[in-house]
Amino acid sequence: MLKNFKLSSKAYLVNPISLLILMTVAMPIAFNAWSAMLNNFVVERAAFTGVEIGILQSLREVPGFLAFTTVFILLVIKEQMFAVFALALLGLGVCMTGFFPTVFGLYFTTVLMSIGFHYFEAVKQSLSLQWLSKEEAPQVLGRLIAIGSLTSLIVYGFLWFLLEIFKASYLVNFFIAGGLCMILALVMYLVFPVFPAKTVQNKNLVLRKRYWLYYLLTFLSGARRQIFVVFAAFLMVEKFGYSASQVTLLFLINYAFNWFFAERIGQLIGEFGERKALTLEYIGLIIVFISYGLVNNATLAAGLYILDHMFFAMAIAISTYFQKIADPKDMASSAGVSFTINHIAAVIIPAALGLVWIWSHSLVFYIGACFALLSLIAAQYIPKAPSPGQETSFETQFTGAIEK
Numbered sequence: 001m002l003k004n005f006k007l008s009s010k011a012y013l014v015n016p017i018s019l020l021i022l023m024t025v026a027m028p029i030a031f032n033a034w035s036a037m038l039n040n041f042v043v044e045r046a047a048f049t050g051v052e053i054g055i056l057q058s059l060r061e062v063p064g065f066l067a068f069t070t071v072f073i074l075l076v077i078k079e080q081m082f083a084v085f086a087l088a089l090l091g092l093g094v095c096m097t098g099f100f101p102t103v104f105g106l107y108f109t110t111v112l113m114s115i116g117f118h119y120f121e122a123v124k125q126s127l128s129l130q131w132l133s134k135e136e137a138p139q140v141l142g143r144l145i146a147i148g149s150l151t152s153l154i155v156y157g158f159l160w161f162l163l164e165i166f167k168a169s170y171l172v173n174f175f176i177a178g179g180l181c182m183i184l185a186l187v188m189y190l191v192f193p194v195f196p197a198k199t200v201q202n203k204n205l206v207l208r209k210r211y212w213l214y215y216l217l218t219f220l221s222g223a224r225r226q227i228f229v230v231f232a233a234f235l236m237v238e239k240f241g242y243s244a245s246q247v248t249l250l251f252l253i254n255y256a257f258n259w260f261f262a263e264r265i266g267q268l269i270g271e272f273g274e275r276k277a278l279t280l281e282y283i284g285l286i287i288v289f290i291s292y293g294l295v296n297n298a299t300l301a302a303g304l305y306i307l308d309h310m311f312f313a314m315a316i317a318i319s320t321y322f323q324k325i326a327d328p329k330d331m332a333s334s335a336g337v338s339f340t341i342n343h344i345a346a347v348i349i350p351a352a353l354g355l356v357w358i359w360s361h362s363l364v365f366y367i368g369a370c371f372a373l374l375s376l377i378a379a380q381y382i383p384k385a386p387s388p389g390q391e392t393s394f395e396t397q398f399t400g401a402i403e404k
Helices: 009-014 018-044 050-066 066-071 079-097 103-131 137-164 172-192 209-238 244-272 274-294 298-325 328-359 361-379 391-401
Strands: none
Touching: 009 391, 018 050, 018 079, 018 103, 018 209, 018 244, 050 066, 050 137, 050 209, 050 274, 050 328, 066 103, 066 244, 066 328, 079 103, 079 172, 103 137, 103 274, 103 298, 103 328, 137 172, 209 244, 209 274, 209 298, 209 328, 209 361, 244 274, 244 298, 274 298, 274 361, 298 328, 328 361
C-alpha cells in the first residue's frame, strides 16, 4: 500500500501517505508565510536590529531544544493526534503575530508558533520513518519535499499578490496563513482515523552509543542551518534593502527550484548513497557560506540564497541514514532526541552571532563555512551500506578485519 502513490480516491483519503501529504501542505502555509514576512515586519514595525532578531530566533529554537519531551507526551496521546494538535498550535501562533508588533509581543507569538512547529516536525519525521520502507523512503521523502515546495510556491505567489496588488497589511496576511493551517488541522482530526503503528515504539528516552555519528551530523546541521535561516534572509533585508514583496519573490523562485529538483535529489540519495550525497551538499555549502561573506551585489546574494536552499534539501540523507541503522522501535523517541540535539546550537548561535553580526556580517558566514567543513569530515565516516552493526566506517573496517 505504501509503495504506490496511485491510489483510489477513497483510499487516498484514508491512508497514511495521504495524511503525510496533507501535513506537508499545511505546515508551509503557516510557517513559510511567517518566515517570508518576519524580517520586514520586525524591522518596519518593531525597529529590530541584529541583536533583537538574534534573541527572537534563539527563543524560537527553545521548543526545538525541548523536543525530547515528545516521548513523555506520547504516553498520554497518540503520535498522529499529537502531530495534528501541534499543527493547530503553529497556525494559532502565526494568526496572532500581526496583533503584537512589539519586541516582547513578537517574542511571545514566536515561542507559541515554535512550540507547534517543532513538536510537529519531530513527530512527522518519526511517522514518516515508521510508515515508509527503507527502500522507498529516499524517493518518497524527496517527493514530500517537492509537494511542500509546490505548496510554498503557491503560498509565496499568493502572498506577493496580496502585498503588491492589494497592499494587504501584515496583520491580514498573518491571520489568513495561520487560519488556513488551523482549518487543515481540523480536517485531519475529523477525517483521518488513527493509523496503527507497524512497531510498538519505546516510551523512554533513547540515546544509544552506536548512533553517535547520526547525533553529530544532526548537531552540526542545526548549527549550520541556523546561520542560513536567521542571517542569510536578514542580510537580504538589512544590507541589500529587499522589501517584503521582493523577499517573497525570492522565496517563490527558491521553492520553484526545490519543487523541480527535490524528488530527483531523493532519487540521487537512493542511487548513490548517503555519504556521497552529503559530501556534495557540504562542499557546496562551504563555497556558498564563504561567498556570503564576500558578496556585495544584491542579485548575486539572491542567487546564493537559492543555491543555499537547494543544498539543504539534500539533508534528508541524514534521516535515511538513521532509518537504515536504527532499531524500528527507536523512531519516535529518537526523533525527539535528535531534534533536541539539532537545537542545542540553534538556541545559542542566533543570539551569540547576533552580537558578531553588529561587528562583522562576513564573520558570521565564515563561521557557517567552518560548521560545513566539520560536517564534511563527519560524513566521510558513513559506510557505503549502513545497517545495524554497520553504523560507521569504523564498524565496517573492524568487522572486515575480523572476517579476514
